[in-house]
Amino acid sequence: MDDVQRLIKRHQSIGKISTAFIYGILVSVAMNFFWTPGHIYSSGITGLAQLVTTLSERHLSFSISTAIGLFLLNVPLFILAWRKISHQFAMYTMITVFMASLMIKMLHPVHLTTDPIVCAIFGGAVNGFGTGLALRNGISTGGLDILGIVIRRKTGRSIGTINMAFNTLIIIAAGFMYGWPYAFYSAIGLVVNARVMDMTYTRQQLMQVMIITDRPKTVIDSIQNHIRRGITIVHDAEGAYHHDNKTILFTVISQYEMNDLEEAMNEADNSAFVSISELYKVLGHFYEPKL
Known part of the structure; x- marks a missing residue:
């Protein structure tokens, strides 16, 4: 019986790590093929990492890449997940975010289009599918997911308001960085991302x-x-x-x-x-x- 349980756990672990790898490829495609060429910001910590990259390129003597920024900004949330959720959840989240950061760094951009509307729609769709796939297989993509779980467990309330406020700041930042039309395009990307994620991840419906x-x-x-x-x-x-x-x-x-x-x-x-x-x-x- 113990051998069967170990075999099941090993199979589940392989499945989750494989899903983390697929998610990493999908988010890197969204980032390198669509969001970066179209000057579109993503939601949550990924969007914050993009903002850090833009600010460092414009105002610092060195540039902090989105891949590195994404992982570093998630480190405090890894610690929070380790302490407040579970060690296993924190480890899988760390693997998922690492895969995303690695793939963003390694996957070279392919010039498809710089049209911001196309980039917003397709980038949001690809990332939404990847995020939904990860959640459906029981792993988190990091970022505000962790904060949402902790807040819901402590208070019974959703992180919806915090999430909305955070993403509003990202959209405003897109307006200041690239012009206000790009804030609108980024908002379109967020909506598409959320809709595709809901279609893929059905556990909360x-x-x-x-x-x-x-x-x-x-x-x-x-x-x-x-x-x-x-x-x-x-x-x-x-x-x-x-x-x-x-x-x-x-x-x-x-x-x-x-x-x-x-x-x-x-x-x-x-x-x-x-x-x-x-x-x-x-x-x-x-x-x-x-x-």
Whole structure:
């Protein structure tokens, strides 16, 4: 049994490191092929690293590359993750950011276009896909992700306001550095980045599930064997067509778990009526897998 667990952990580690490598390539493509040629700033710590590079080139006798700046600016956040989240999470985050910095440094830019709108859209899309892919495979890309997790654990609140304020400062900086049209282009890139990331990373998108079945125990056992979720049972429901006895089950899952739910229902009761709708917000305890 121990050998099996070690094998599973080794497989998961290889998968996460491989994902970190893919993320590094994608963010370097976004940076070197689109953002830098188009004078577009990214969001979060990556955008701050770009700003540091621009300021050092203009006002200092030496230049701090975006690759080095990205890693150095994340160091305090690595320490925060190590102390407040978990050692494993901090290590994988460090590997991911290192891969991104290394790939940005090593991957030579290919001149495709300097059109700022094209660079904003495609840079945001490529980076959003890479970030979403990393989050989907259980690794963080560093930056404000770490701060968000710590704040949510301490206060239960989202980092949304802080994230928005930080990115607003990045957009304003783009305006001062390259002209105000570029602030607008950078804002377009941020929106595209966020939308593609949401499309790729579905774990935080919550869905309410209503199941009407005449085999409640079998369905509950099957769902909880596939997904770690609580289920509310409503007994003595009546079907209007045949007037037969039904049970209504309610649960909340993430969109990431949709395939597991469908598999569980096919195993337990493929004739059950299942209604699934998007949720805006959940109050109270909702289990999130540990990082």
